[in-house]
Amino acid sequence: MPEAMPEAQCVQIYLNGMPRQVARGTSVAAALLLHAVPCRESVKGTPRAALCGMGICFECRAVINGVAHRRTCQINCLDEMRVETQR
Numbered sequence: 001m002p003e004a005m006p007e008a009q010c011v012q013i014y015l016n017g018m019p020r021q022v023a024r025g026t027s028v029a030a031a032l033l034l035h036a037v038p039c040r041e042s043v044k045g046t047p048r049a050a051l052c053g054m055g056i057c058f059e060c061r062a063v064i065n066g067v068a069h070r071r072t073c074q075i076n077c078l079d080e081m082r083v084e085t086q087r
């Protein structure tokens with residue numbers, strides 16, 4: 001995230017408990033990729049990330065505000081949103 005972005009154009013989210021700022025309108029999947037945080041881990045523990053980006057593959061599932069299996073490519077970041085890698 002560029003340092004010079006005006007605060008009004010940003011939202012603060014928490015990725016695995018770490019506060020991060022992203023541009024308003026950023027999808028959760030993009031925010032996870034931007035900060036190198038996996039959406040979920042496979043049953044063997046392999047980190048996974050968004051694949052199709054259009055709601056079909058379900059590879060981007062993560063826990064958002066305590067709700068599991070949310071497709072992060074279909075949800076924009078909101079202020080104070082809490083996103084956790086799904087394990």
Ligand code: FES
Binds near residue numbers: 055071
């Ligand atoms: S990346 Fe495929 S459903 Fe989200």
